[in-house]
Amino acid sequence: MKQVNEKKKWTPRRARRLASSILGHGFLTVLSIVWLFPIAWLIMQSFRGEPGAFTKYFIPKTWTLDNYIRLFTETHLFNFPRWFMNTLIVAIFSCLITTILTLLTSYAFSRLRFKARKPMMNVILILGLFPGFMSMIAIYHILKSVGLDQSLVALVLVYSSGAMMGYYIAKGFFDTIPKSIDEAALIDGATKNQVFWHIIMPMSKPIVVYTILTSFIAPWVDFIFVSVIMKDNYNMYTVALGLYQMLTRENIQQYFTEFCAGAVLIAIPITLLFIKMQKYYVGGVTAGGAKG
């Protein structure tokens, strides 16, 4: 009876709940505005008709698609379509190699028991403690000594070479699959190779998807290794470094709005992919991510 009364009557408790709900929603709205403000600005700038890097006003006075069109037609200095193709090629190949190698490594560390297992995991842990690009100059010289510098193959190699180091998340996932399943298969005469491809893989769809997506995204957002490997060969750049190049002091006045257009084009698919895979991401970081 009391509850029914509460719903109908305007009690102080109900008023307080309503107030806190309004306050909560209001606060979230303000935060959302703060968080989306720069992104809204990016999208508006990409449609801005007036030239120059900075304007004295926030909302563009003329709206145009020119920035997007110029991005694909004016290719003499900054060849965006070429960069896009470069990145796509690198992303596809490094994604293929990385996914297979990461999953195999994780499977080995999770399921197989061999003498070198613990030492190898320790070595990977130690390697991970060095700053990532500390050895970038050495990598460049190694690639150069075999004649691979300034080539897309070099990028594919560099991005896939980290495959083994990123085994943590997939291993965390494999660890949760009961061992009795593969033991049953082994007793039935399956080899470990068959167990991996026919039993573990079909059960690990989420982690396969996650590994594919993360390794596919990596080349789109890295600009450090590209700049070291490609030097000033603009035609071999990937989109991240190319767009970065548009904002240097010499170029920013002319290319700022084009940068925004390019950034929007790259950010949309990556954002969609990320939103799609966020649950795997969380699972990975909290479950297997931190364990050795």
Place this chain on the structure above:
Amino acid sequence: MNKIKEVCAVIIETIGSIIGKMGRAFVNFFKHFAQGDKITKLSYVVMGAGCFLRGQKAKGFIYLGIQVCYILFMILSGGYYLSMLPTLGTNQQGEVWNEELQIYQVIKGDNSMLLLLFGVSVVLVTFGIFILYLMSVNTAYKNEVAVKNGEKLLSFKEEWNMLFNEKYHITVLALPVVLTFLFNVLPLIFTICIAFTNYDKMHQPPGNLFTWVGFENFTQVLYQNPLWATTFMRLLTWTLIWAFFATFLNYIFGMLLAMLINKKGIYLKKMWRTIFVITIAVPQFVSLLLMSKLLNDQGSLNNLLISLGWIEDYIPFLTKGNIAKITVIVINCWVGIPYSMLITSGILMNIPQDLYEASKIDGAGPIRQFFSITLPYMLHVTTPYLITQFMGNINNFNVIYLLTAGDPKSLNLYQAGETDLLVTWLYKLTVNEQNYALAATIGIIIFLLLSFISLVTYNNSNAVKGESDFQ
């Protein structure tokens, strides 16, 4: 003190077990030689003899082939690079008067960098061959014992099949190990070596030579060179301050945001979450570069505030030392809060609700509940995550480099700005200043710092103990 003792115990234990294993292998190596028959003894000189003389033809010839290749390699080039390793080259590039042609001729000198790179590679290859050699010797002895006991040796086909079953780990890990060696281990060892040379702007191959200088770079950066030492100390302090704030502010506020969205009576939970996730989903080089332009002295935010009449003159968000430091921490909240919101939101829902109900009956308010229930529970579960976050922030290159590039510059610092972290300093030293030796030294120091933190914290957190327990 206890922690340090524990860490020491772990280190001593590890080293002890390694020495123990090596000692046993060493003893076995000679014991097997003494006990073995002629074929086994022969295989100490000719790799694989213990295999092909006992019928394992293919395996034996693979071992023999490896040995022949290695010897040829050492004679043709490997030996030369190995011999140049102690000096890193002695002939400097220069011009020599040619009497016959009556001109100065440029003669090619030694290239210290390539000598070091190939020298290190030869050492690593030799090490790998040595392990293969030990394996072949071991196999030879095992084969002898097996033959004596009347067992049949495995045929090549059987061993091949084992690669997909009992020895599947070799098949699986071969390619990743090779890639990791070529692009992670080898470059890293090379770079570590560089920290002990004088490879800087004045000693650039091929024009000039560089050579070993021992620990000089370390003593220079720690105290001998006043400019380097002040720069290092100030950047180290700022790096730690930054890592602390970047980790804990994001964590606390992210958790509060997650609690707000999780709260009863908030509608459209999924939409709110997605809004915040969008900001981490946008690639950092886009969102942070944009932020840096937005916060520029002439940028849109300043213009907007001026036109609204809230401020009279622009705010130097990124161009005054201390303001810039605060700005990067705040902007990092913008990047990091949604991230920790995403991570903590699921864990928050796992906290047993009866804890809250019980405390409510005892008269605890929301603030008391947060500090007595939520925070302790969360800290307990997410300690490993916090450690990795803290270490990640020490190396947080993207946020600093894309936002300020380490600026504003300072004359009191060597090739660094006010907001530079150690890791962005390392980058600048490599790319702008080409002081590879100092950069490598900084890299090693960062490594030592991180390993210290991880040793102390990981060995004390429960999550690491008993890794296979939950399988």
